[in-house]
Amino acid sequence: MSDPPLVPRPEALVRAVRVGKRFGETEVLRDVDLSVQPGEVLAIIGPSGSGKTTLLRCIAHLEHPTSGHVEIAGERVGAVLDRGHLRPMSDREIARLRQGIGMVFQRFNLFPHLTAIENVMLGPVQVLRRHRSEAEPLARELLRKVGLAHKADSYPERLSGGQQQRVAIARSLAMQPRLMLFDEATSALDPELIGEVLAVMRDLARDGMTMLVVTHEMGFAEDVADRVVFMDHGRVVEEGPPRELFRAPSHARTQAFLRAVIDRQAMAEAP
Amino acid sequence: MSGWGRIWDALPLLLSGAMTTIEITAGGFLIAVALGLLAGALLGARSRAVRAAARVYTDVFRAVPVLTQLFILYFGLVEVGVRLEPLQAAILGFGINGGAYLAEVFRAGLLSVHHGQTEAAQMLGMTRLAVLRIVVLPQAMRIVLPSLANYAIGLLKDSTLASAVAAPELMFLARKLVDRTFLGPQIYFSVAVIYLAMSLPLARLSRLAEARAGRGRR
Ligand SMILES: Nc1ncnc2c1ncn2[C@@H]1O[C@H](COP(=O)(O)OP(=O)(O)OP(=O)(O)O)[C@@H](O)[C@H]1O
Numbered sequence: 075m076s077d078p079p080l081v082p083r084p085e086a087l088v089r090a091v092r093v094g095k096r097f098g099e100t101e102v103l104r105d106v107d108l109s110v111q112p113g114e115v116l117a118i119i120g121p122s123g124s125g126k127t128t129l130l131r132c133i134a135h136l137e138h139p140t141s142g143h144v145e146i147a148g149e150r151v152g153a154v155l156d157r158g159h160l161r162p163m164s165d166r167e168i169a170r171l172r173q174g175i176g177m178v179f180q181r182f183n184l185f186p187h188l189t190a191i192e193n194v195m196l197g198p199v200q201v202l203r204r205h206r207s208e209a210e211p212l213a214r215e216l217l218r219k220v221g222l223a224h225k226a227d228s229y230p231e232r233l234s235g236g237q238q239q240r241v242a243i244a245r246s247l248a249m250q251p252r253l254m255l256f257d258e259a260t261s262a263l264d265p266e267l268i269g270e271v272l273a274v275m276r277d278l279a280r281d282g283m284t285m286l287v288v289t290h291e292m293g294f295a296e297d298v299a300d301r302v303v304f305m306d307h308g309r310v311v312e313e314g315p316p317r318e319l320f321r322a323p324s325h326a327r328t329q330a331f332l333r334a335v336i337d338r339q340a341m342a343e344a345p
Numbered sequence: 346m347s348g349w350g351r352i353w354d355a356l357p358l359l360l361s362g363a364m365t366t367i368e369i370t371a372g373g374f375l376i377a378v379a380l381g382l383l384a385g386a387l388l389g390a391r392s393r394a395v396r397a398a399a400r401v402y403t404d405v406f407r408a409v410p411v412l413t414q415l416f417i418l419y420f421g422l423v424e425v426g427v428r429l430e431p432l433q434a435a436i437l438g439f440g441i442n443g444g445a446y447l448a449e450v451f452r453a454g455l456l457s458v459h460h461g462q463t464e465a466a467q468m469l470g471m472t473r474l475a476v477l478r479i480v481v482l483p484q485a486m487r488i489v490l491p492s493l494a495n496y497a498i499g500l501l502k503d504s505t506l507a508s509a510v511a512a513p514e515l516m517f518l519a520r521k522l523v524d525r526t527f528l529g530p531q532i533y534f535s536v537a538v539i540y541l542a543m544s545l546p547l548a549r550l551s552r553l554a555e556a557r558a559g560r561g562r563r
């Protein structure tokens with residue numbers, strides 16, 4: 075199969091074009107089409123195993139689609155046009171592409187041997203070759219923005235999960251990315267710590283950051299997302315503005331999923 | 346009793362032997378660490394051929410006694426026109442042999458670092474080499490350092506094997522002295538003290554290094 079003629083849509087920052095991914099026999103993504111405009115906040119919801127993480131990882135080139143492709147700002151992820159032929163990106167080209175993409179992981183993945191501020195400074199100093207005297211004020215400012223100025227010199231193990239995740243967000247922002255990917259950023263947190271991380275993400279959305287947010291927090295998706303995508307069995311089943319999708323989902327699968335989530339939340343909130 | 350007094354005459358020679366021992370240990374250690382790190386990283390390479398090559402290196406050089414390897418380097422290479430000094434042969438031999446051992450140590454250390462660390466670093470825009478150098482290796486050192494320290498102390502003692510290729514290290518010179526002076530007990534006792542004086546600081550250094558590598562962890 076060959077790609078259809080490229081329709082120029084320069085306004086999309088992220089575009090997934092019929093992305094398919096299989097692990098051996100398992101088909102995890104099937105012809106996923108998706109586009110995200112600059113400044114847009116897209117929430118991706120769906121049952122466990124529906125391929126949400128894999129889709130984010132394909133966008134970050136941590137996973138390589140087995141069919142279709144992803145474009146970021148018109149640039150093809152993982153391949154470059156070289157004298158009329160597509161060739162795989164070099165290690166260096168991939169690294170440069172990823173500089174523009176922040177990723178926040180479910181398990182934070184802070185560097186345990188570095189303090190909070192060293193975590194935030196690492197990218198600017200090592201990758202952007204900023205001088206420490208220039209990187210440090212920026213890192214401090216970012217820590218202040220996520221409410222952790224007073225924890226600058228703490229090692230990750232001394233921080234709560236919510237604090238670690240906020241440092242992780244600051245660490246991504248230090249690279250001044252044009253796109254932020256969140257993969258269930260609050261799923262590993264105790265319930266009382268979820269709010270502080272969501273607040274930071276809300277601020278970021280208000281500042282106009284382009285965000286792809288995989289989440290089980292339906293309230294957050296409804297409030298903050300411009301658009302919600304529901305995935306199931308590796309497909310995008312339906313997408314739309316949160317109000318429409320949550321209030322009047324048009325597919326039976328979406329309805330069933332949302333009902334299950336609401337039941338679960340009601341159970342959790344019951345005394 | 347008079348023998349102990351004459352030890353002072355032997356001391357300059359023994360100390361020059363100790364210097365050579367240090368040279369062999371330090372040189373061998375540096376080469377072993379470099380080769381061990383390289384082979385340890387390549388044992389996890391994506392290319393099957395590269396992995397196989399690293400595996401052949403580690404398996405072969407661990408299977409053959411280091412003394413045999415020293416003989417091959419010193420006597421065997423002459424056959425193909427390469428003539429090494431005893432000291433060069435010793436440093437190279439211990440380095441290559443040690444690298445094969447340390448490869449597994451580095452491999453285990455690199456594997457002990459969670460893959461999420463690599464991905465987080467990659468997402469900051471680091472190349473694979475930068476990820477290894479800046480994020481993975483410093484954390485792997487926690488696992489690797491105790492083994493490196495043990496290896497260094499072991500190497501200090503194994504360096505006596507270099508006397509077999511006539512490298513003028515401590516034991517080699519001590520034996521020559523004993524042959525000449527018949528002061529066996531005095532000289533060997535002094536040699537033991539000198540080895541102790543070299544390995545104790547090494548042990549202390551390794552504890553300091555471990556404490557440093559453990560920063561941020563209880
Ligand atoms: N590296 C892998 N090798 C094999 N199978 C994988 C791999 N990664 C993911 N999968 C499979 O792909 C499917 C989709 O996984 P994915 O993590 O993308 O789902 P998800 O929607 O993020 O689920 P969750 O809500 O539980 O995080 C699952 O069935 C999973 O077992």
Ligand SMILES: [Mg+2]
Pocket residue numbers: 126127128257258
């Ligand atoms: Mg997931």
